[in-house]
Amino acid sequence: MSLLLLGLFVLAIGLMFSLYRNHNRKKAVLWGPVRSANILKIHSYRSFGILATVRFKDEQVPHIGDRLHEGGNIYEITGVVDTDPALEHPNNTWDCRLVKI
Structure with a gap:
């Protein structure tokens, strides 16, 4: 016992x-640090997260694991869609996979 x-x-x-x-x-x-951004267009909701076009308010390139703040929500970047490096991204706009935290 x-x-x-x-x-x-x-x-x-x-x-x-x-x-x-x-x-x-x-x-x-x-x-942790959070970057300020605007989500311009949400392309799809999938099981792995959200695929969206994001415009960052700073000049830095997005990386996996970065967090962004938009509209009172915090998202984590789980992937950045790689496009042709010869094309420049207009106004810091990137296609990213996001997960809402």
């Missing part, structure tokens, strides 16, 4: 520790 209680106690402590680590990790992700 005491071995069962000891096992349950160890399991409960392990679960609490796991939940604490997971909560702090999610909280740290939300405090």
